[in-house]
Amino acid sequence: MNLNQVTIPSKDVKKAIGFYQKLGLELIVHTHDHYARFLCPTGDATFSIHYREQLNTEGGAIIYFEVPDVAKKVKQLKEKGITFMTETTAQSWAWTEAKLKDLDGNTLIIYHAGENRKNPPWRIQ
Known part of the structure; x- marks a missing residue:
């Protein structure tokens, strides 16, 4: 088994895209403002953001x-x-x-x- 990707929640995917691009991730999917996926600069893993109206504020x-x-x-x-x-x-x-x-x-x-x-x-x- 190999870890493919991790997806985290965001209340503003569009703003989050800019933040993660600053970190150095390469945007590879963004078809609408409810989802974006990035390629990590090293290795095969991807990282994605999915819109959520409510975020978990604990843990x-x-x-x-x-x-x-x-x-x-x-x-x-x-x-x-x-x-x-x-x-x-x-x-x-x-x-x-x-x-x-x-x-x-x-x-x-x-x-x-x-x-x-x-x-x-x-x-x-």
Whole structure:
């Protein structure tokens, strides 16, 4: 089994499109303002946005976008006006991360784990 795509809710798909293009995703489907799909710049995964009148305001999914250099990507995104909740942080689980929210309050993590993403030292054998 392979993860094909993740879809998140948005109250304004048109505005969300601009936000995700700033992050570096390539818009590949937008037939109406209730749905858009993007190609991630690396790998085969896609990411989509679907209109919802009401959003879940508690909890929800956390979306991780991996990049080779978190500090560099965060700097580039800040220059484009993207605001982060946290600065680039080396986490105890061997990942480097920076957290932000999209325009609809969905939590996004820009991160780098490298080999530790699938093979951390504590992986079950």
